[in-house]
């Protein structure tokens with residue numbers, strides 16, 4: 667199957683762009699065929715810069731849409747059109763637009779985990795790796811912010827920057843499962859460990875972290891920090907890359923089942939796991955699952971994303 671996929675990628679002048687949360691086989695395939703495995707910001711940037719006819723996105727719908735917004739001349743295919751994200755699903759454009767209309771004095775900043783329509787309604791798009799710096803910049807320029815959709819990331823950014831932020835109340839169903847009480851117990855069992863937390867996690871969990879950051883920041887922490895043991899509060903798909911960059915370090919999943927729990931294998935996004943080698947092959951064969959975005963929406967969304975790309979260049 668891997669051989670066939672490699673052959674079709676070449677034949678169709680296509681590149682595979684994968685997120686750190688998808689299964690290891692797809693991550694390896696992306697990296698060994700000239701593609702990339704990365705966080706959502708770099709996925710977007712890579713697709714825009716590479717000279718191919720087709721971008722195959724192993725991730726979730728908003729990642730495919732972002733690739734299409736930035737590369738309208740390329741064909742963008744996702745592996746499963748049902749692979750979505752709770753943050754995107756619970757921020758429908760009609761309600762969001764009404765919310766924005768109520769606060770015309772605020773700069774609208776949305777997380778990348780949103781639909782193309784929501785991005786088109788925004789002034790800025792940010793990712794977990796860029797949110798802090800963008801919001802700091804806006805605050806320094808006297809802006810008040812309307813933030814959507816992740817309330818946990820929004821709260822984290824608010825506390826770090828002291829910006830005036832009005833928060834949409836969305837959440838990631840995966841990161842919301844991490845439990846602070848059980849994490850405290852695990853920390854007692856592993857006092858030598860550093861705790862790494864993605865900022866989509868609840869604030870009580872973020873408060874226990876030694877490092878809070880995007881997927882890339884957490885991988886870099888495992889690679890560069892002196893500790894040999896890490897407790898990780900993010901999707902466990904990331905363990906593949908962490909093991910690769912630091913093969914001798916011990917990685918423990920943060921608990922997800924409440925006080926006293928020893929759950930060590932619950933933190934995985936069901937939508938990310940819809941990405942498989944099988945549907946990678948069938949997508950390449952059939953050309954199904956193409957992303958299309960209305961031109962007006964695409965142009966408006968592009969403006970908001972481009973600001974981020976320029977800001978982080």
Ligand code: 13P
Pocket residue numbers: 685687704705706707779793794795879880881882
């Ligand atoms: P980053 O990879 O940008 O940290 O975002 C994680 C995420 O929400 C993907 O589902």
Ligand code: SF4
Pocket residue numbers: 726750751752753779838839840841866901935936937938
């Ligand atoms: Fe969305 Fe959370 Fe899944 Fe990422 S892990 S795609 S934020 S539901």
